[in-house]
Amino acid sequence: MDDLIIDYIQEAEKNIKNTNDTDDTVSINNKIPIVISHDKAFLFDLSHIEQIRREYGIIGVLSGTLPIAPQQNILLGLPLQLSIDEVLYLIMNDVCYLINNKVLIEDKYFDSMNYNEKLKLETSYRDLISRKIEIRSLNYLSNLKNRGIDIDKLQVKNSNSKSDKIGYYVETLNSTDNSFSNKIENSQDYEAQKNLLINFITKLINTNNKNNKNIRMNNNKKFKILLNDFLVFNYLKQNYNQCLLPGIRFGGKYVSYPGDILKYHSHFIVNTRDYYKEDINLFTLSNGGRLATGVKKLWLVAGMKEGGGNEEKKDEGDGGEDIDVIKALKNDKRVCKCFTIEWSGFG
Numbered sequence: 001m002d003d004l005i006i007d008y009i010q011e012a013e014k015n016i017k018n019t020n021d022t023d024d025t026v027s028i029n030n031k032i033p034i035v036i037s038h039d040k041a042f043l044f045d046l047s048h049i050e051q052i053r054r055e056y057g058i059i060g061v062l063s064g065t066l067p068i069a070p071q072q073n074i075l076l077g078l079p080l081q082l083s084i085d086e087v088l089y090l091i092m093n094d095v096c097y098l099i100n101n102k103v104l105i106e107d108k109y110f111d112s113m114n115y116n117e118k119l120k121l122e123t124s125y126r127d128l129i130s131r132k133i134e135i136r137s138l139n140y141l142s143n144l145k146n147r148g149i150d151i152d153k154l155q156v157k158n159s160n161s162k163s164d165k166i167g168y169y170v171e172t173l174n175s176t177d178n179s180f181s182n183k184i185e186n187s188q189d190y191e192a193q194k195n196l197l198i199n200f201i202t203k204l205i206n207t208n209n210k211n212n213k214n215i216r217m218n219n220n221k222k223f224k225i226l227l228n229d230f231l232v233f234n235y236l237k238q239n240y241n242q243c244l245l246p247g248i249r250f251g252g253k254y255v256s257y258p259g260d261i262l263k264y265h266s267h268f269i270v271n272t273r274d275y276y277k278e279d280i281n282l283f284t285l286s287n288g289g290r291l292a293t294g295v296k297k298l299w300l301v302a303g304m305k306e307g308g309g310n311e312e313k314k315d316e317g318d319g320g321e322d323i324d325v326i327k328a329l330k331n332d333k334r335v336c337k338c339f340t341i342e343w344s345g346f347g
Contacts, residue, residue, distance in 0.1 A: 042079035235336035275303030289343035
């Protein structure tokens with residue numbers, strides 16, 4: 001798209017934003033939109049990123065790059081990419097809602113404009129195309145002349161004839177059923193949100209779910225691991241106000257900070273385990289303890305235990321029932337058991 005069109009769109013978006021700020025009826029709600037693109041989740045608004053970091057301790061990872069910039073690998077920018085644990089935490093706490101990137105990209109600019117703004121953009125677009133066709137025609141005639149071809153004998157079409165047929169659809173004043181606001185409102189419906197989340201998780205864990213419907217937890221090992229990991233994540237945040245980041249560089253699932261990562265040194269390397277099925281042998285115990293102590297941390301091993309007894313809960317049913325992810329997490333009665341290990345041979 002030409003710079004002229006981009007400049008106009010940006011100006012129109014600023015005007016719309018200013019109008020929305022003064023008109024409470026336009027605002028859908030105070031929740032923050034998380035844009036879902038295939039198996040990734042993003043935040044694009046700096047104020048939203050600041051809010052979730054300050055109020056909820058969600059850090060994320062900056063992922064924006066400029067291909068032509070040599071410093072792209074060390075100076076990343078917006079958007080902020082969220083992990084599945086961070087997405088689930090924000091949704092469970094009613095902070096955010098999900099939105100499909102197709103809705104955002106295809107409809108945001110045009111559906112959020114009023115009729116006059118769309119008409120003005122359509123006119124600018126037609127004028128731009130007309131100028132480009134005219135320039136292309138003049139270059140074509142110039143090339144013919146340089147080759148010694150008599151251009152007077154050629155039948156050249158009017159350069160403006162094509163421009164009348166080029167454009168895009170502009171909604172009339174009374175055709176507002178597919179407006180961007182309505183699409184956002186529809187996407188915030190509980191069923192729509194549930195399906196968006198399931199589709200996101202399905203792509204994330206690479207399950208073979210052709211119908212893109214609810215994953216069945218009882219017969220999906222990866223899904224059960226994902227839920228268990230999140231419950232540990234949620235326990236540490238809710239009870240100890242920890243900030244958690246991916247811990248792969250320290251050989252763990254998470255690395256945990258007692259507050260904002262720019263204010264504190266990390267305290268824990270967190271490893272999640274199946275409480276009933278995954279043992280910790282002496283070799284693993286030694287490696288984990290030595291590694292954590294060597295980098296001035298504690299090795300924290302956590303798993304989910306049934307609250308009513310010491311036995312593992314058996315799977316119920318045949319795995320045919322659909323699972324509502326958020327409902328399943330909120331209704332989970334298991335308790336998180338944590339053990340910290342420090343190696344005493346250092347220091």
